[in-house]
Amino acid sequence: MIFDEATTKQLTGILADMDKPVKIILFKGDNDKSKETEEFVTDFSAFNPKMSLTIYDIDKDTEKAKEWNAFASPAIYVTTEDESQKGVGFYGTPGGYEISSFLMSVLEVSGKHMETISDAHKTIIDSVKEVLHIYTYISLTCPLCPQAVMNIHRLAITNPNIRAYMVEGPAFKEYAQKFNVQALPTIIFGESDKTLVGENARDFNQLVDLLK
Numbered sequence: 001m002i003f004d005e006a007t008t009k010q011l012t013g014i015l016a017d018m019d020k021p022v023k024i025i026l027f028k029g030d031n032d033k034s035k036e037t038e039e040f041v042t043d044f045s046a047f048n049p050k051m052s053l054t055i056y057d058i059d060k061d062t063e064k065a066k067e068w069n070a071f072a073s074p075a076i077y078v079t080t081e082d083e084s085q086k087g088v089g090f091y092g093t094p095g096g097y098e099i100s101s102f103l104m105s106v107l108e109v110s111g112k113h114m115e116t117i118s119d120a121h122k123t124i125i126d127s128v129k130e131v132l133h134i135y136t137y138i139s140l141t142c143p144l145c146p147q148a149v150m151n152i153h154r155l156a157i158t159n160p161n162i163r164a165y166m167v168e169g170p171a172f173k174e175y176a177q178k179f180n181v182q183a184l185p186t187i188i189f190g191e192s193d194k195t196l197v198g199e200n201a202r203d204f205n206q207l208v209d210l211l212k
Helices: 005-015 032-047 062-067 096-109 119-126 145-158 173-178 198-202 204-211
Strands: 022-028 051-057 075-080 088-091 132-138 162-168 186-189 195-197
Touching (some): 005 096, 096 145, 132 145
Parallel strands (some): 132 162
Antiparallel strands (some): 022 075, 186 195
């Protein structure tokens, strides 16, 4: 068991607020990080019967991985029961400080919205008409990072054209190097040069402004 008795009790209590069913999808590979992540989501998904868990092999279930844009393993997606929500992703294990962002994503995908988005912000978010991928590079020991992850996932939950992913930087060093990630958290908008770093990555106003 990854979670001790006290943590299990606390998370079970918080997740009791879930509204609609949520499906957790894991794409695992043949690596130690995938084994760790599989144990994490298996234990977590047992905290509320409204959560279900589906596990795919990223090397064998290639069509499914392509459908979800799963480019590496382990990759977790938090989605609705009908899998219509494809924008809330986690690459790596959302443990440490990131347990809060994973928890909030499950609640929000279930329909339990934790924060209200202003009409002005929603107009900007809704203006994204083509698929946009946003990546937030984090460390599980970074206390600033969960807010950045929650911010990008809030965009994805609001607009299905936005696909937002937490990426555990130390576990995916090749991607962090590719995008020249120097500090955490770092939010990267697809292949563009638009980034937010550090405290700026925690500012929802700045994040929405970049969508313009």
